[in-house]
Amino acid sequence: MTAANPPSANPGPRGKPGTNGSADPSAAAAPAAPSAVPPFPARGRRVLVTGASRGLGRALARVFAANGDRVAVHYGTRRAEAERTLAALDGDGHALLGADLSDPGAAAGLADAAREALGGLDVLVNNAAVNTPHPPASTGFTAWAEAWRRHVDVNLLATAHVSHSAARWMIEQGTGGRIVNIGSRGAFRGEPDHPAYGATKAAVHALGQSLAVALAPYGIAVASVAPGFIGTERVAHRLTGPEGAAILAQSPYGRVADPDEIAAAVRWLASPEAEWSSGTVLDLNGASYLRT
Numbered sequence: 001m002t003a004a005n006p007p008s009a010n011p012g013p014r015g016k017p018g019t020n021g022s023a024d025p026s027a028a029a030a031p032a033a034p035s036a037v038p039p040f041p042a043r044g045r046r047v048l049v050t051g052a053s054r055g056l057g058r059a060l061a062r063v064f065a066a067n068g069d070r071v072a073v074h075y076g077t078r079r080a081e082a083e084r085t086l087a088a089l090d091g092d093g094h095a096l097l098g099a100d101l102s103d104p105g106a107a108a109g110l111a112d113a114a115r116e117a118l119g120g121l122d123v124l125v126n127n128a129a130v131n132t133p134h135p136p137a138s139t140g141f142t143a144w145a146e147a148w149r150r151h152v153d154v155n156l157l158a159t160a161h162v163s164h165s166a167a168r169w170m171i172e173q174g175t176g177g178r179i180v181n182i183g184s185r186g187a188f189r190g191e192p193d194h195p196a197y198g199a200t201k202a203a204v205h206a207l208g209q210s211l212a213v214a215l216a217p218y219g220i221a222v223a224s225v226a227p228g229f230i231g232t233e234r235v236a237h238r239l240t241g242p243e244g245a246a247i248l249a250q251s252p253y254g255r256v257a258d259p260d261e262i263a264a265a266v267r268w269l270a271s272p273e274a275e276w277s278s279g280t281v282l283d284l285n286g287a288s289y290l291r292t
Contacts, residue, residue, distance in 0.1 A: 037219030040178070046120045050162060058085045058259070184226055187199075223281075225266060227262050
């Protein structure tokens with residue numbers, strides 16, 4: 001297991017002294033799509049999970065490590081918790097990477113750093129997100145504007161920037177790849193107290209579908225999941241508070257999702273067998289919201 005400093009917010013050209021010596025794939029047009037892409041591996045892959053310090057991100061890192069993959073564990077500010085995630089992973093060869101994803105250069109540089117730390121990049125899971133309340137009826141405009149800026153920067157633009165950088169490396173490798181975005185039920189159901197969260201997650205779903213079409217010729221499948229409420233540390237207080245019973249009652253199962261349930265679905269979407277699911281948005285909400 002290795003730990004790395006946060007990637008530079010303005011990384012220099014690859015191929016210069018002190019870098020991995022390969023050409024910068026963003027410096028020229030993408031190569032022509034190969035006539036045949038090798039079969040995508042089921043194990044032993046190089047996986048980047050953003051926002052992996054705790055909660056769902058930790059479960060995602062665990063499920064890939066248990067599958068025999070090597071994982072780059074990304075964190076924003078919670079390094080100590082990310083270190084605990086790293087220490088609990090099965091196998092070895094994992095890496096710890098810090099980056100402020102609200103900075104476009106740092107977001108793009110994260111995929112570069114993961115590739116260097118793992119010796120390549122086969123799977124990206126875009127999990128990092130912010131979700132702070134800003135109900136329109138009671139939020140002043142200054143706080144409202146800041147909430148929207150922060151949600152767009154992290155939830156949408158960072159997902160786009162990390163995906164772009166990761167896809168360019170996957171194209172250069174020529175061995176295909178998988179990108180899985182963590183979206184939300186709120187993109188369809190609405191988030192009255194968190195409207196920017198719902199809106200940015202809807203945009204993430206649309207981004208994933210666009211990338212699925214654009215990257216299919218290179219053997220890269222892109223999909224999204226739309227979870228409902230997940231029982232993580234971040235929301236534990238809500239489940240035990242006055243609104244807890246109402247949250248549990250949203251699903252006819254009378255409970256919320258366990259992070260491992262969502263992680264298992266993501267692992268399948270990143271598998272060789274899931275290539276034909278590219279472009280999908282998979283509902284994972286325990287029948288708490290149904291759409292056609």
